[in-house]
Amino acid sequence: MDADAIIIGAGACGLMCAVQAGYLGKRVIILEKADKPGAKILISGGGRCNYTNLLASDEQFISNNKHFSKSAFTQWTVADTIGFFETYGITGKEKTLGQLFPDGKNAKDIVEVFTSLCTDFGQQIIFNAEVAAIEETPDGFTINYEKGGKTRVLKAPKLVVATGGLPIPKMGATDFALRFARKHGLHIIETAPALVPLTITGKDEDWYAQLSGNTVFCEVSNDRISFEENILFTHWGLSGPAILQISSYWRKSEVFNIDLLPGRDITGLIDEERKQNGKSLLSTLFNRLYSRKFTEAMAKFLPIEKQVASLTKADSELIYKTIHLFKVKPAGDKGYDKAEVMRGGIDTAELSSKTLECKRMPNVYFGGECVDVTGWLGGYNFQWAWASGFVIAQNL
Structure with a gap:
């Protein structure tokens, strides 16, 4: 095995998952299609990054199961988000309606927290990596990915899919998570542009x-x-x-x-x-x-x-x-070109609310925007990304 888990997607959920896994002594490898991490983090709030909301609870989220996110938000609270970033030198400044922005810093500093910690923990991020195939084996998963014109292989006992949603395709957004889920018979709640x-x-x-x-x-x-x-x-x-x-x-x-x-x-x-x-x-x-x-x-x-x-x-x-x-x-x-998030996604009925593990596919976890949990404008969707990344890491 190359790692304890392979994470597909170096966005907010994937990065938090990698860091939290590192705290627990678990080694992960992130496969990222783009040439840098945290693409949506970097553009959020005009580059300032509204990274959470003081008012966040499960009440500000749209889902076919409005109670699904409660467990994740109990395990990783807004206070946890604030404390996490404060530990690494980022204090929050409230703007309006509970929106918290880095005081004197910006989105690049948010991403830097994660990349630095990944380096410290020995978590590897492989950029320009296009996943070509995922094969389930008796002891885990074999992931074939393309990089530099060559096909490469990774093996791990657990798999995390944190590839985001469909908005802003010019930044590399894809339907990878939805395609992967459909291929394995998972139900998808109809998707549509949201916050648009x-x-x-x-x-x-x-x-x-x-x-x-x-x-x-x-x-x-x-x-x-x-x-x-x-x-x-x-x-x-x-x-x-x-x-x-x-x-x-x-x-x-x-x-x-x-x-x-x-x-x-x-x-x-x-x-x-x-x-x-x-x-x-x-x-x-x-x-x-x-x-x-x-x-x-x-x-x-x-x-x-x-x-x-x-x-x-x-x-x-x-x-x-x-x-x-x-x-x-x-x-x-x-449309998705101007939408901030995607509504709908992988049906929460397919996942454990406590672990975000897929019920039909043991050792496969889904987190972040690809799941049918869509927050309001104002840092709520980042709070879901951090929380879901944390929850998955605890169960790898």
């Missing part, structure tokens, strides 16, 4: 395009969930944190609601304006609430150049519905 911008076509396409670059703080909701954060208008539709969040819960042809003035009542504000100066225009009030460009764009739907004293009951109802119940029916999303 949404596109608008049709009669309102130009209206959204003219607002490109404008942001508005909103509450975005459907009948399952709601998020209060900024939305960003783009020349092809909508993006921004609130839209990325709701996209994970959106299904094609569905309509969702945007409250353009959360926590405030536009009717009450108009009444106050009418008392103070009934001759002022609705646009004057709107310009205090939104950008001038957004106010001008609302002329498509509302009588913004009408004096507030002249607004009829019908006008008031229209204004209320438009501001607090703005309906959006996206045409689609921007």
Whole structure:
């Protein structure tokens, strides 16, 4: 045997698994298709890396089995993540909504923690390694991989598949884990882009395009969930944190609601304006609430150049519905090229929640994004990656 385990994928889950295995005196070899480790870590948060979230629990994750991640998050907590990185000189700085970024450091420093520890523990990372075949043998697994035009072979008693999901194929994302799982008869929950911008076509396409670059703080909701954060208008539709969040819960042809003035009542504000100066225009009030460009764009739907004293009951109802119940029916999303994560993946029913070992394939473990556990925007998916990597390492 060449190692105690072979890990396929040097992303967040694979790297954490290798390091935690090292703490336990286990030797692993990581096979990585790219020429460097942690590709998605390096681009996360614009290179700053939002590496966990202070609010993370199993409640912020989408899965066919919403309880599946509880065991992993009990074994490896947010406090464990914070403590782990602090040990190696990375302290967290909270930005918004519990998001933790390295204080004075960046994503490269996060990756450096893992690569340095892998070196210290003698864990080998083989880059530019394309797995060609995996054969199960009586004493484990034989992995054939291509590197430098040659086929090479590794043997180990245990196998970890941590190859991530489908987003950002230009960075080397593949469906390796899904193909491997299907080949062995495992059930796959339907996959789709998640945390992804949404596109608008049709009669309102130009209206959204003219607002490109404008942001508005909103509450975005459907009948399952709601998020209060900024939305960003783009020349092809909508993006921004609130839209990325709701996209994970959106299904094609569905309509969702945007409250353009959360926590405030536009009717009450108009009444106050009418008392103070009934001759002022609705646009004057709107310009205090939104950008001038957004106010001008609302002329498509509302009588913004009408004096507030002249607004009829019908006008008031229209204004209320438009501001607090703005309906959006996206045409689609921007796909895996722009998605931050993948929704769906290997059915959690195929795995032990305590060990992440595959029930049908003993000594094979799946972790990270390829599993049907998808977190919210804001460091949640990294917390799942660290936790799943830790759990697998304990059981190698």
